[in-house]
Each structure stands twice: as structure tokens, then as C-alpha cells.
Amino acid sequence: xxxxxxxxxxxxxxxAVAALAGVSPSTASLAFSGSGPVSxxxxxxxxxxxxxxxxxxxxxxxxxxxxxxxxxxxVVIEDxxxxxxxxxxxxAMLDGIADETGxxxxxxxxxxxxxxxxASIRNAPVDAxxxxxxxxxxxxxxxxxxxxxxxxxxxxAEPMDDVLAIxxxxxxASHTLARHLASLGHRCVAxxxxxxxxxxxxxxxxxxxIEAATGYTARERIRGVREVFAGSSGVSATVSSIEEGLLxxxxxxxxxxxxxxxxxxxxxxxxxxxxxxxxxxGLAVPAxxxxxxxxxxxxxxxxxxxxxTMVQPAVEKGRAAGRGVIALLSGEHPRAVSFxxxxxxxxxxxxxxxxx
Amino acid sequence: xxxxxxxxxxxxxxxAVAALAGVSPSTASLAFSGSGPVSxxxxxxxxxxxxxxxxxxxxxxxxxxxxxxxxxxxVVIEDxxxxxxxxxxxxAMLDGIADETGxxxxxxxxxxxxxxxxASIRNAPVDAxxxxxxxxxxxxxxxxxxxxxxxxxxxxAEPMDDVLAIxxxxxxASHTLARHLASLGHRCVAxxxxxxxxxxxxxxxxxxxIEAATGYTARERIRGVREVFAGSSGVSATVSSIEEGLLxxxxxxxxxxxxxxxxxxxxxxxxxxxxxxxxxxGLAVPAxxxxxxxxxxxxxxxxxxxxxTMVQPAVEKGRAAGRGVIALLSGEHPRAVSFxxxxxxxxxxxxxxxxx
DNA sequence: CGGTTCGATCGAATCGATTCGATACGTCCC
DNA sequence: GGGACGTATCGAATCGATTCGATCGAACCG
Numbered sequence: 001x002x003x004x005x006x007x008x009x010x011x012x013x014x015x016a017v018a019a020l021a022g023v024s025p026s027t028a029s030l031a032f033s034g035s036g037p038v039s040x041x042x043x044x045x046x047x048x049x050x051x052x053x054x055x056x057x058x059x060x061x062x063x064x065x066x067x068x069x070x071x072x073x074x075v076v077i078e079d080x081x082x083x084x085x086x087x088x089x090x091x092a093m094l095d096g097i098a099d100e101t102g103x104x105x106x107x108x109x110x111x112x113x114x115x116x117x118x119a120s121i122r123n124a125p126v127d128a129x130x131x132x133x134x135x136x137x138x139x140x141x142x143x144x145x146x147x148x149x150x151x152x153x154x155x156x157a158e159p160m161d162d163v164l165a166i167x168x169x170x171x172x173a174s175h176t177l178a179r180h181l182a183s184l185g186h187r188c189v190a191x192x193x194x195x196x197x198x199x200x201x202x203x204x205x206x207x208x209x210i211e212a213a214t215g216y217t218a219r220e221r222i223r224g225v226r227e228v229f230a231g232s233s234g235v236s237a238t239v240s241s242i243e244e245g246l247l248x249x250x251x252x253x254x255x256x257x258x259x260x261x262x263x264x265x266x267x268x269x270x271x272x273x274x275x276x277x278x279x280x281x282g283l284a285v286p287a288x289x290x291x292x293x294x295x296x297x298x299x300x301x302x303x304x305x306x307x308x309t310m311v312q313p314a315v316e317k318g319r320a321a322g323r324g325v326i327a328l329l330s331g332e333h334p335r336a337v338s339f340x341x342x343x344x345x346x347x348x349x350x351x352x353x354x355x356x
Numbered sequence: 357x358x359x360x361x362x363x364x365x366x367x368x369x370x371x372a373v374a375a376l377a378g379v380s381p382s383t384a385s386l387a388f389s390g391s392g393p394v395s396x397x398x399x400x401x402x403x404x405x406x407x408x409x410x411x412x413x414x415x416x417x418x419x420x421x422x423x424x425x426x427x428x429x430x431v432v433i434e435d436x437x438x439x440x441x442x443x444x445x446x447x448a449m450l451d452g453i454a455d456e457t458g459x460x461x462x463x464x465x466x467x468x469x470x471x472x473x474x475a476s477i478r479n480a481p482v483d484a485x486x487x488x489x490x491x492x493x494x495x496x497x498x499x500x501x502x503x504x505x506x507x508x509x510x511x512x513a514e515p516m517d518d519v520l521a522i523x524x525x526x527x528x529a530s531h532t533l534a535r536h537l538a539s540l541g542h543r544c545v546a547x548x549x550x551x552x553x554x555x556x557x558x559x560x561x562x563x564x565x566i567e568a569a570t571g572y573t574a575r576e577r578i579r580g581v582r583e584v585f586a587g588s589s590g591v592s593a594t595v596s597s598i599e600e601g602l603l604x605x606x607x608x609x610x611x612x613x614x615x616x617x618x619x620x621x622x623x624x625x626x627x628x629x630x631x632x633x634x635x636x637x638g639l640a641v642p643a644x645x646x647x648x649x650x651x652x653x654x655x656x657x658x659x660x661x662x663x664x665t666m667v668q669p670a671v672e673k674g675r676a677a678g679r680g681v682i683a684l685l686s687g688e689h690p691r692a693v694s695f696x697x698x699x700x701x702x703x704x705x706x707x708x709x710x711x712x
Numbered sequence: 713c714g715g716t717t718c719g720a721t722c723g724a725a726t727c728g729a730t731t732c733g734a735t736a737c738g739t740c741c742c
Numbered sequence: 743g744g745g746a747c748g749t750a751t752c753g754a755a756t757c758g759a760t761t762c763g764a765t766c767g768a769a770c771c772g
Contacts, residue, residue: 024751027752
């Protein structure tokens, strides 16, 4: 006997299964979803028919149309996936989100800030969206999702109506770091900041640049530092990474006349980059240059340094965001959450060398 | 005048927009999709009506039902997001996939091997799926997706019908590493492998364990090593991470009588862990112990070591997978792709110390 | 001037399931 | 024996868009 494989193999649908089982589509649906009274015999018949037709279960696309839910949660990250994932903070948050939403059976759809096509933020089939920190084009994104009627959770973002905020004490924490340096005797500190705006340019931290900054996290942290070191300046980075910190550090430290005695980097990755820059320039850390970071990433291989930094609860932030999503989707009105960071004194800060 | 906000705000649909614009739904659809002859005047009228109703565009759920496409590509990764993202290889591959599929406008949906609910592998609304390497429950997953009629691309997996394979020369590359050690004079080498099966247990590499292993990558690499060092043994890891490598390393090196003169770790992360273990035990690398890895990750902070390893084109693998997905979705029949690794001689290998 | 063609628009079927209300049939109790 | 009740099942409407074929005018050409 020779088997003739039909090139066309139309996937069976619930109606076909129902027909084969000799029941109505509605009953077949009940049998699958289990959300209604169906006799055991009937259910068995339906399931057998399904097996016979090689039916894989209700089509999720049709389900999501009918139910008005797709079971998918969008996570908006930076433009370049690789950049976003290079920072352990983002991964930790993603992990926290997945932790909580996983119980709900929802999947995470990665969305980029300016993607086009079927899965852009304009038309991804998501039930809710988490905007992961440091977004520089926040307002525009919020407008889109609000129009689409999609629940929104934002990590570290400007407070906004209809957006559940998961916040961090960025200003206060930066203030703490700055005070630490001040108390050590530093008077001339410089910053290496996270991206200031959607353009993500590396460059000197001019007053105009700060004024025009749309990056909430960067701005808050600058503010915290300036509460202690009024008018302090620095360099803005294009992304949170070690390489970028190195470049920014070189820019900052190149000129020995304007060289600061301490650098406040807005992430641990950037801080490590600055340390590398210092090493390249022959500066000893912390003797010649004090450096602080932000995040509290355990950076394997940073030895012999132990970075002075603010440790923030990244996974917890993600969890809170995940719980927020769940609450919003069940029609509740969760309240904004705010996390605090903890000061960690490492070995990368010391009193400034006395001017020679 | 006081505005009365209706608590219920039914999202407008295309029909409502069409009605307001005085055209039929079909014409309104054409106006939005641009895939048909519509006069400029009509299009404007429709768009105005949409703006007036605050219509955000066609519902992606309905679109995907009608079109039979969701524009979403699933990526199946390990159970724990954090574990998966800890290995730069996975991120690199993800990045490569995103690079290619992004042009298609598709989003990446993160799926875990044994998730439940709306976004499990049984019922995620995806058009295609990429199984990222080292999957230990490959066959079961393939069966599910095949039944659902979803296009499949697998990175480093057993060849299978209807599955586009993106392969790496795991066996050959491991053979190369083993030969390198052999040529240095090593006779007693041990392995630290990637997870062998879905159970992901850490334990001695018994013959039975190897025999029963479902992890394709791990098995191939073991095979390559054994072509040179027949019967060589070692320890299997639960995940590819530095910590795990440390634990496996300690287990392997604890007993000084059975201690190997070289360790072949199946990933760079594991190799770093083994180096740490050696350091903890007071062994000098490479004088007392040679160590090789696999992947070619640039591990910042591994200094002063430069790991001897096989450099594999991870991003390229991801890109190939992405291109494969695109090809499959456009009905083509792309051919399997195979990548090769490049030997990198670092400073972590040397001739064995002569037995005292 | 009549036939043809082309462009714009419309109607209606369709994608595949869910769900509300109705129906049919037993069973139970007074 | 008849009314009340509960369970299993069914019909039909619905979710929101896309798309094929039909229709209707207008322009064009011989």
C-alpha cells in the first residue's frame, strides 16, 4: 500500500473535531476549556476525535480575538537587544518580571523602542506592557499605549496618569554617594551619566543637555549629585556598558589640568569602564582617583577592586512590575511602588591626593 | 460646561470608523493597509474619522486571526530566564536572531521549556520558533510544534525532519581542543560538560549518564574529546555559569590522587569557574592545571588569564537562524547551515607538570 | 456613440473559537 | 401526576478585521 501525502494539509479546527465527535462546536469548546458542564463520555469522545484528526488544541489567535486577551506581556527595551542585555540590571529586572508573570502563564514579548512592523509598539498583540528603566522616549510611548488601551507599568519613569510607576530612590541614592565623596574631602567630582535622551550621544554634560534630557533616571541621579556638588559636570554615555565607560572615562580624564579627583558613574558597568580608563592613564584607584558606581552588580573579575556603589534591588523591581501587571489585568488599581538603594562602601574611594 | 467621562469606553473598531467616514468597512480596511486602490480623498476621510474616534489602528488580534499570522517568533530558552541570559552566548544568538527578524517586523516571544498557560509552547501565538542551543528536551518540543504546524529552526540540535538545523562543528572543535592538550603531553584530562538532560543534575560523568544524555551539544562535544582521550570522564553541570563551573571544578579537583592534569570545560563560563576552583585549591594555571573552554566569549576581568578556547560565531548563528525563519515563513525550503569554530590559543594551557 | 477597460467602492463570506440564552430530558418531591 | 429543578447539549451571535468577487461610473477609443 502506498501512502499518498496530500501536499495541502489543512489544519483541523474545533468545528471539524466537533463534527467527528458528533457534538456541536460549543460542546467541543466546553470539553477543551473545561469551563462548563460536560459529561465524561462526551469529553472523551471529543478528545478522541481530536487525537484522530491530530488536532493540536484551540487556535490561540482565535482565542485571543474572542477573549480580548492574548496572554502576552510586552517588555520595551532599548533599541539594540545586545546593549540592553549587556547590563545585568536589565536581565535581573526581566527575570523578576518573568518570575511573577510566569505564574499567570503569560509570555514576554521583547519590543524595541522604535521597531516597525507587526510587533512594534504600535501593534503588538499585548495585554500589558512594562517599560523597563531609563527609557528616553517615554512620553511618546505612553501616548501610543494609552490610545491602544493597554495597561502600562513603567520602571523608573516620570510619574504619569494611567501608568503604574515602579520607582527607585535615584536622587536620594546619588545624593548619598556624593555626600560620601564630599565627606572624604573631594571637591572636584565629575559624572558619567546614562543616556540623556533618545539621541544617545556621548558628550560633555552641558547645562542645555541636562535641561533637555528626557532620560528620567539620568536626570534624577544628576540632580542628586548636584545637591551636593552644585554645578558639577561630566560626560553622558550612549549606553550602559564597560566599553562606553572606558571611552567616557578617557574623555573625562584626558586633560590632567581639568581632571576631577572623583568620578560618579551612573552604573556599575560605566564605573568599571572608568576604572579601566584610569588604569590606562596610569592613575591609581582610589589613590589618584575615587570612583563610585550605581546598581550593585556583582561584577565577577573586577578584582582586586570592590566598587563603592549603591546596591539596588533589581530583581525585586522586576517582580513588583510583574505583580503590577497582574493586578492591572485583573482590574485592580495597584499603587505605585518605590524601592530604596543601599550604600555599599567598597575600596574604590579614598580621600583625594593632596594637590602637589 | 462639564465633561462627563463615561466609565466604560468601548474601543472603537474599524466598522465604527468606516461608518463615521461614510464608507464600507472594506474600504476603510483598504485605506489603512494601503493594499488596494483607494482614492486620496477617501483615505483622508477615513484617517480623519479614525483620529476623531481616537482609533489606534486595526486590532492585531483580529488581524492575526484573519491573516493566519501573528508576526511573532518564539524563542525557546532554558527554564530560568536568568540562567539563560547569564551566558553571553545565548544573548549573542538572541541578538543575531533579532537582527534578521527585526527587518521583517517580527517580535521575539520568550518561551521557556516547560512553561504553562497562555504562552507555553503548546499555545503561544507564534508563526515560527527558534530552539536555542543545548535544549535537553528537544524531541518533545519538536513534536508539539510539528503538530501545531509551526515552522521550526533549531540551533545545535539533532537533525530532524521539518526542522531547519543551524549547526556547529561541536565534535570536531572539541576534538581540536583535545588534540591540543594531547600534543602538550596531557594524558589525564577531565571534562566539565553542559547539562546532559532535562533533569540538569550535577554529577559524575558515568557511561550510563552519557548514554542517556539528550543534550545534543554536550554529547557531541564529549564525543569529540573521547576521540582523543578514549574513556575520559568528568562532571556534568546544571547550567552554564561561572558558579556552576566553580562547583564542578571543586568536585573534580578535590581529590589530589585522581586529579586530572587538564580540564576541558564545555563553555567559557564553566572554564572560568574551574579556574576559580583551581585558585581556591592553590593550583597554578596552567602550571599545575591546564584549562580550556568553549565559545570564545570575551570575558572581561578574566585577566591575567587568556583562555584557550574554540571561538564560535554566536551572533552569526543567530543571524542564520533568523534568516532561516524568514525563509521558512515565505514558503522556501532553506538548507541546513553549519558553522565552524576557530581555535584560540591562550595562556591557560601548558605541558603537564612532571609527576613528582 | 456604443463597447471596453480601469479604478474605486461595496457586500458578504471567512478566519476559529467562546459564550449566553434556550432547549430537551431526567429526576425529585409533594 | 405535575410542577420545579438541574444537567447536558445545542444555536446563534460575536470578537474585529481581511479579501474575493461584484458593481457602478467614468474615461477612453475606434
